[in-house]
Amino acid sequence: MSEKNAENQAGNASQVPFDASKLRELIKLMEAQAVQDPIMSRLEREEAEEKKAVHEFWSTQPVPKSVEMVEKDGPLHPPLSPEQIRQEPYELSAGLKWSDVDVEDSGDIKELHDLLLENYVEDADSMFRFNYSAEFIRWALMPPGFSKQWHVGVRDEETGELMAFISGIPVDTMVRDKVVRMAEINFLCLHKSLRSQRLAPLLIKEVTRRVHKVGIFQAIYTVGRLLPKPVSTCRYFHRTLNPRKLMDTGFSQKLEGPQLAKLLSVMRLPANASIPGLRPMRKGDVGQVRKLLNRYLKNRAELLPVFSTDAEIAHWFLPREGVIWTYVVDDPEHPGKLTDFVSFYSLPSSVLRTTRAQGKSASKKPVGNAPVRKQHTTVNAAYLFYYGTRTEFEIKLSDEEKAVCGGKKKEKALVKEKENELVKQRLCALVGDALVMANNEKFDVFNCLEMMDNAMFTKELKFGPGDGHLRYYLFNYLARPVEASKIGFVML
Ligand SMILES: CC(C)(COP(=O)(O)OP(=O)(O)OC[C@H]1O[C@@H](n2cnc3c(N)ncnc32)[C@H](O)[C@@H]1OP(=O)(O)O)[C@@H](O)C(=O)NCCC(=O)NCCS
Incomplete structure (x- = not known):
């Protein structure tokens, strides 16, 4: 999230004649280049690493492979018939249970707010974490046509504490000349104590199952990190x-x-x-x-x-x-x-x-009149x-x-x-x-x-x-x- 100075970008080294002040300018330009390059190379590095990555979960899902060149728009798989859609929820590990979150309920919304406040997205240096207000979460999750069943929570069976969440809302999405009814997936969050246990794929599969049940087979989502395979960055x-x-x-x-x-x-x-x-x-x-x-x-x-x-x-x-x-x-x-x-x-x-x-x-301690x-x-x-x-x-x-x-x-x-x-x-x-x-x-x-x-x-x-x-x-x-x-x- 941190800001980089944009003012450093101008200039073209070949126009700089060789005198001392211009040389200083040239050095500044090179420094500016060095500020930008790590970002560019980070993106390139991520892409290179992604091409070699193994995705135990995403390789089983209807998304393009990272190395795939997409040349034509359209659904990957045709709609499933009702018999092909799993009726019962996916099985969670012992001690956890599925629980719809009722964002209209003051208790539920507070729990969801607190889960996100403590566990949601941080910047790369863990200096900042998103802090969505309860009213914001309601606004984001309750558009016309929303369904409580798409506000999927996971609770600790013993304590009842909300430990994980993922949401969907319906949205008509236009991709070039086609309008497709989709689910907009957001707020995927696991309590920090439940990380790296392959719970995220279960949440994604469960919300997908619930979305399938009402005859929607496409979704749109955004993530900071690189997965197979973005349509845009x-x-x-x-x-x-x-x-x-x-x-x-x-x-x-x-x-x-x-x-x-x-x-x-x-x-x-x-x-x-x-x-x-x-x-x-x-x-x-x-x-x-x-x-x-x-x-x-x-x-x-x-x-x-x-x-x-x-x-x-x-x-x-x-x-x-x-x-x-x-x-x-x-x-x-x-x-x-x-x-x-x-x-x-x-x-x-x-x-x-x-x-x-x-x-x-x-x-x-502040010294003299030094600003606090x-x-x-x-x-x-x-x-x-x-x-x-x-x-x-x-x-x-x-x-x-x-x-x-x-x-x-x-x-x-x-x-x-x-x-x-x-x-x-x-x-x-x-x-x-x-x-x-x-x-x-x-x-x-x-x-x-x-x-x-x-x-x-x-x-x-x-x-x-x-x-x-x-x-x-x-x-x-x-x-x-x-x-x-x-x-x-x-x-x-
Ligand atoms: C994102 C988060 C749920 C992932 O949890 P995790 O414990 O690291 O991941 P798990 O072990 O449960 O699952 C790993 C799988 O989920 C995938 N995954 C991880 N984060 C993902 C995301 N944001 N969206 C989609 N898939 C994701 C991984 O790629 C991996 O699948 P793969 O093997 O096919 O690559 C968790 O780190 C978290 O709550 N982070 C803070 C909130 C956040 O960043 N949310 C995402 C907002 S877009």
Whole structure:
């Protein structure tokens, strides 16, 4: 999750003449290269290792092999007939039992919250762990059509304690030109005491069995680590909102003196949003947001959810305190007509330990007027959710431009380029305003993945590339690789 400085990337060594100051620049460039290379080589190393890995479980499942080149989209296996679907749950090891988790029940939701709080995803250095609020978990697991049977828990038979969990929710997923009813699998979590005992495959098989029972045979899931075989890989990007806190918690590199002053000034945001007519989404906006979103995703992405009903939009997008924020742009010239929307959600991370340097300084007594480093328990992170804006513009090329193009194909490319430029301008303003709103809500950092059209604004809005990646997987559905910019599916 930690942030790497993006500003180091510019430049081309061959343009650097040989004088002392330029030589220093060259050294800086090489250092910058060294910062980037470990990340690139880590991905390459993971891929090389994965090609040789043996997957006792995944080799038995309908997913492509890591070495396989997928050339055509479609299901791997046909649907199972009811007789082919196992009726009874898989057998658990002694002392454990299956138990549906009722997230509407205050006791169950607290137990699930606590299981995730103590045992869910950590970063590679175990400095941070996701800290989903109970209200967030309810939002994530209770969309229209959800089923309690897909909120699969495992309890200790003796103590009744919740020891493991996996969830599914239904989602219509579009993979290029096909819409497939799928299960969106999430929140796979084992208590730390149950790791490395091959329990995860049982949870996956059990939720699959339950999904099969209602006639769904495909699933979508995301994992940070490499498994057979991702359909896409997206890098995390981070936009600092509260630089001092991010440094104090070890989330980002510590700076001092003029470098810190520069960072604070570069990252400062205005107090108010810039787009006239931007306001929080209300009930009456649901229909227009649905149209904007579906149209945007279908125009721009190859892997996307399809929001078929207003109820789904109301669930996912109407603002919920502390969970999801959605802002629409109500066109001031045509009041009531929405032109865009943008949304983000809150997913804090618990701070498990600070960096070594901070550990040392924290244990020292402050000297004189030296600033006291604050201890923080959480990093408040906002994550970009969906957005939508106009994508069709009536662009007319001038006669001069047409002459330069010299043919229809190039003219079409130029029109596309101009369209993209307009989308880019709008997204910079829209997500820029989302940053202002998130900053006013006291978030410390605003994260997004390198997906959808996010590459259009990350540089302008001062996001930096992180060292984490999220991989997208499909179960029982072969799909040719999807570029990160064509991923239109946000998983919580
Ligand atoms: C992820 C987690 C459930 C895996 O548990 P584990 O004890 O390491 O793994 P098990 O011994 O039970 O099972 C190993 C098998 O599960 C697979 N597996 C591990 N994590 C997986 C994941 N996130 N998704 C799918 N499969 C996974 C392994 O690849 C392996 O199968 P293989 O032999 O075919 O490669 C556990 O580490 C955990 O709870 N981590 C914290 C939460 C987390 O990271 N959740 C995943 C979010 S995507």
